[in-house]
Amino acid sequence: MPRRKNLTSAGTRPRRAATAAAPADVMELNREISTRYPTLSKRLRQIAEFALKHPNEIAIESIAVIAQHAGVQPSALIRFAKAFGYEGFSDLQRIFQQRLRESRPSYAERIAAMREELHGQRDHGPQAILTRFAEANIAALQHLCEETKSGDLDRAVQILRKAETIHLVAQRRSFPLAAYLYYALSKIGRRAHLIDAIGGMDQEQRSLMAPHDALVAVTYADYTPRVVETVAFAAQRKVPVVGITDQPLSPLTAQCDVVFYIEDAAVHDFRSLGASMCLAQALVVALGATG
Amino acid sequence: MPRRKNLTSAGTRPRRAATAAAPADVMELNREISTRYPTLSKRLRQIAEFALKHPNEIAIESIAVIAQHAGVQPSALIRFAKAFGYEGFSDLQRIFQQRLRESRPSYAERIAAMREELHGQRDHGPQAILTRFAEANIAALQHLCEETKSGDLDRAVQILRKAETIHLVAQRRSFPLAAYLYYALSKIGRRAHLIDAIGGMDQEQRSLMAPHDALVAVTYADYTPRVVETVAFAAQRKVPVVGITDQPLSPLTAQCDVVFYIEDAAVHDFRSLGASMCLAQALVVALGATG
DNA sequence: CGCAAAATAGAATAAAAATTCCTCTTGCTT
DNA sequence: AAGCAAGAGGAATTTTTATTCTATTTTGCG
Numbered sequence: 001m002p003r004r005k006n007l008t009s010a011g012t013r014p015r016r017a018a019t020a021a022a023p024a025d026v027m028e029l030n031r032e033i034s035t036r037y038p039t040l041s042k043r044l045r046q047i048a049e050f051a052l053k054h055p056n057e058i059a060i061e062s063i064a065v066i067a068q069h070a071g072v073q074p075s076a077l078i079r080f081a082k083a084f085g086y087e088g089f090s091d092l093q094r095i096f097q098q099r100l101r102e103s104r105p106s107y108a109e110r111i112a113a114m115r116e117e118l119h120g121q122r123d124h125g126p127q128a129i130l131t132r133f134a135e136a137n138i139a140a141l142q143h144l145c146e147e148t149k150s151g152d153l154d155r156a157v158q159i160l161r162k163a164e165t166i167h168l169v170a171q172r173r174s175f176p177l178a179a180y181l182y183y184a185l186s187k188i189g190r191r192a193h194l195i196d197a198i199g200g201m202d203q204e205q206r207s208l209m210a211p212h213d214a215l216v217a218v219t220y221a222d223y224t225p226r227v228v229e230t231v232a233f234a235a236q237r238k239v240p241v242v243g244i245t246d247q248p249l250s251p252l253t254a255q256c257d258v259v260f261y262i263e264d265a266a267v268h269d270f271r272s273l274g275a276s277m278c279l280a281q282a283l284v285v286a287l288g289a290t291g
Numbered sequence: 292m293p294r295r296k297n298l299t300s301a302g303t304r305p306r307r308a309a310t311a312a313a314p315a316d317v318m319e320l321n322r323e324i325s326t327r328y329p330t331l332s333k334r335l336r337q338i339a340e341f342a343l344k345h346p347n348e349i350a351i352e353s354i355a356v357i358a359q360h361a362g363v364q365p366s367a368l369i370r371f372a373k374a375f376g377y378e379g380f381s382d383l384q385r386i387f388q389q390r391l392r393e394s395r396p397s398y399a400e401r402i403a404a405m406r407e408e409l410h411g412q413r414d415h416g417p418q419a420i421l422t423r424f425a426e427a428n429i430a431a432l433q434h435l436c437e438e439t440k441s442g443d444l445d446r447a448v449q450i451l452r453k454a455e456t457i458h459l460v461a462q463r464r465s466f467p468l469a470a471y472l473y474y475a476l477s478k479i480g481r482r483a484h485l486i487d488a489i490g491g492m493d494q495e496q497r498s499l500m501a502p503h504d505a506l507v508a509v510t511y512a513d514y515t516p517r518v519v520e521t522v523a524f525a526a527q528r529k530v531p532v533v534g535i536t537d538q539p540l541s542p543l544t545a546q547c548d549v550v551f552y553i554e555d556a557a558v559h560d561f562r563s564l565g566a567s568m569c570l571a572q573a574l575v576v577a578l579g580a581t582g
Numbered sequence: 583c584g585c586a587a588a589a590t591a592g593a594a595t596a597a598a599a600a601t602t603c604c605t606c607t608t609g610c611t612t
Numbered sequence: 613a614a615g616c617a618a619g620a621g622g623a624a625t626t627t628t629t630a631t632t633c634t635a636t637t638t639t640g641c642g
Contacts, residue, residue, distance in 0.1 A: 042590095043589075043590070044589090059351070059391075060350070060351075063629070073590070073592070074591095074629090075592080075630095075633095076589095078632090079590085089631080090630065101347050101348075125445070126448050126573060129576050129577045129580070130435070130439060130570065134569055137428075137432050138433075142429075145421065145422055148418075150418040153418055154417055156417075172474060176468065176474075179466050179467040180564065183463060183464050183466070198489070247343065248321035248324060248343055249340075253321075254326050270475065270576055274432075274565040277564055278563065279421065282421035282423075282424045282425075285420050286417035286420045286421075332618080332620085333619085353600085354599075355598090355599075363620090364621055364622070365601085365622090366603095367621080368600095369602090370619085370620085379600070380600065381601095
C-alpha cells in the first residue's frame, strides 16, 4: 500500500482533503455517496455501488483486485477517492480498514478498555462494580456467539450423544462449571460422573472412563495439572474429549476432539464464568433436544 | 502486498508450501501454533502470541507496521510464516484476511438472521440454542443491574466485611454458585466455609456458624429444604444472612438480613446462573476492594 | 452536426511493500 | 571454555502497488 506517509498508521488520521473534509468513517461516506449519487458520472456510480455492496473487499484487497472485481480501471478508483475528498485511494481505504478493525476489537481490547475505565474513575462502590461486571459478562457472551463455530458445537453434541457415561473434570475456579454440568446432565437423564477429586481419589475416579464414554474437561490458565493429566489419560484410553479452555495455547488444544475457547470476563484478576456457563447450558440443552 | 502471484486472489487459494501443508484458516493455524509452541524459538513465540492476540492487526496492517507493533523485525515475521509452511508473510496474511472477510460481512445481517431463527423457532440446532441462551443471559444481566438496589449491595458487603468466617450454602442447581464463592473468597484472603453436605454432614457443618460470622445462602424454586433449614438455623443463632433467591415469595425473604432477587435466564426450563454468578463476583470484588 | 469540456483507459512512473541475503549474536554441546 | 549451529537483525534487492499523466473516447451543448 504505497503512498502511505506514516508507518504508525494505527491510530492516526492526519490529513484532510484539498477541497472539502473527507468522510471520516464508512457510515459518513455512505451518506455522502447517497447524497451525491445523482451527480456522479457513470463509472463513479459503478464504483459507488460496489463500495456500498462490498466494503470488506475495499478494506482488504489491493486496488488492482478491486478494480478487476468492480469492472473498472485502477485509476477510476483513485478518481473516485479524490472526488470524495481523499488524497488517494489508500486514504479512502483506511477508513474501510478502520471499520473492520473496530468491528471486532478482539475482546481483549474491549476488556482492557473497560479495565481502564474501572481504574480511571474513582467510583469503586459495589453498584459500580456490579455494573462493570455485568458489562464485561455481556461482552463475553457476545464474543462467545461470534466466535463459536457451529461445527464445533455439532461435533461436541454428537460426542456427548454417543457417550454412555459423561465424565466431568474441572478444578478450582472452573469447578462450578463441572458441578453445573453434572446437575444439568442428570436432569436430562444422562449418566454423568463428576471427577471431583474428593478424598484425593481422582486417580480412581478417572480410571472409570471407558472408550464408549466421553469426557468434558474445563481448565483455564494456569491449567490445573490434575485436569490436564486427566485429559491426557482420557486421550490415551481413546475416550473422546470435549475441552473448554481460554486460548489456543492451552495444553487442552492438542488432546481434545473438540475444543472451545472462551474468553470470559475478567476484572481485577477475577474471571467470571458467565460465558462458560452459557456454553455448558447450550450444550446440555442441545443434547437434550436432539438425543 | 508483493509476491502475490495471482491477482484474482479473492476466492482462490492455490498454493501449498514447499515442505508441509500450511494451515488453511486461522483456527487451524492457531491449533498448529499451540502444538508447536514449545518448540518455537523466543522470537517466534513472541510473534505467535501476537498473532493469537491481534488477528485483525495481522490481516489489515503491512508487515512493517505489524513488526513494529509486535516489537520484532519484519524478517522475523517472514521466518514465522515460513516456519508454518507458507511461502511468505503475504501468504499467511491471506488467511487472516479471509477470516475478516467471512466473519464480518454481515454483522447486522447475522443478528437479523438470529432473530428470525429465534422467532421462527424451527431451528433447534446447537448454534441457535447457544444464541438463545446468550441473549437470555444478556437480558438477565441487564435486568440485574436495573433491579439491584445500591443500598442492598452496600449492606451485604458490610455484613461480609464484619464476618470472621463466611459460610456458604447452596444445593443442587445453585451449588456451583457456592463453589464459586468459596473459591473467590479464599482468593481474596477471606475465610470461607462451604456447607456442601458432603457425607450427609450438613448438620455438623452448619453448627460451626457463630454470631460473628455470616452466611450466604442461595436457593431458587423449589427451595431445597436443606438450605432453608440452614438459613433458619443461622437466623436463630443471630448469624447475619445474605440471601440470593428468585422472588419475594421465597422462604428466604423473611429470614435474611439482605436478600437479592435474581431473575436468571431460563430457556426450556433450564435456568442459567449467569446473573447470579455476576452478582456473586461483584460482591466478592467489592469486598476485596474495600475491606 | 460539430465543438469543447469532461471523463476514461491504459501505459509509465515513483513509492512502498515484501522478501532475500549476509553478518552478528546467542545459546548449546562437547 | 571454545567451537558450532541455529536464530536474529538490518540493509539491500526485487516485486508489487498506488498513483500520475497523456492520448482517446464519451458526453453535453450550442
